[in-house]
Amino acid sequence: MNKILIIEDNIEIAEMERDFLEASDFAVTIETDGEAGLAELAQGGYSLVLLDIMLPGRDGFAICRDIRAKSEVPVLIVSARGEDIDKIRGLGLGADDYITKPFSPGELIARVKSHITRYERVLRQGAETGAAEAAAAPSQELVRGELRIERLSHRVFLGKKELTLPNKEYELLTFLAEHPGIVFSKEQLFEHVWGLDAIGDTATVMVHVNRIRSRIEPDPAHPIYIETVWGAGYRFREN
Structure with a gap:
């Protein structure tokens, strides 16, 4: 079962995302601030991160930069900030995708599955190189x-x-x-x-x-x- 890490300070939104994902057979962990999210991700085993921008302390852009410096795990920014400049900044820092709130459950699940499939394929290709x-x-x-x-x-x-x-x-x-x-x-x-x-x-x-x-x-x-x-x-x- 693939594990998803949600880094989102709005617990209602985080729990809604968790419910959508668990209904599609994903295991989900929620962290409500960026530093705790980084610490949890460092434990390993995660297939994808859903990351909010508006976080207490360091914002999601800074957290995305830290994740990408250490890991190639897919990062999907999920934010109410839908301006092009925010999308360009997030993707420029290494996020794989940017989803604007509100979103449909079907769109969220489709994007999560697509990114995980491609990430697993890359890992598999690397492991098979002999x-x-x-x-x-x-x-x-x-x-x-x-x-x-x-x-x-x-x-x-x-x-x-x-x-x-x-x-x-x-x-x-x-x-x-x-x-x-x-x-x-x-x-x-x-x-x-x-x-x-x-x-x-x-x-x-x-x-x-x-x-x-x-x-x-x-x-x-x-x-x-x-x-x-x-x-x-x-x-x-x-x-």
Whole structure:
């Protein structure tokens, strides 16, 4: 049974989220402040974190930054603050998704399941990388200019420097690099990487593309890897 950690100071909202999740066979722990949530997450075993922004003491943005510095567990911000600047900030700090209150139970459960499925797949791929896979590794590399993506080991290099990318940034970069020259709309990318159709906020894609560019582009304002095709979407440039 997957374990979910809820960090939410409004106990009524936290208990409502818990009820939705337990009805879908998740085990749930609630913490009402960020520091207690970090301590609980450090105990291990959690598959996903639901994180509020408006917390006593340090806010959810600071807590998200601390989580991402130590763990790749999916973080879904659930907040009444629905302004674009809050979404961009949360996603920029490493959150995997941003859900605005009020939300439907179906949307919450769908997003939770999608993120856990993808996270478990990444962990499984890492655990299965052994001697046989290492031997096959050369055919599993994507090389685009100075950029090298090792799909089996889930590693990305720019020249000789290894980059550290959160799961969603890695998946988005890999998908685009696997299809050079093809333009994908934000909706297509959201559906492929996040695994959800129609209910997603495509600003999530824009934020993640900008984060990837800040890591791989010599000049993010003039990208040489991921191009914006105005009115259409994004394209990985063919070398």
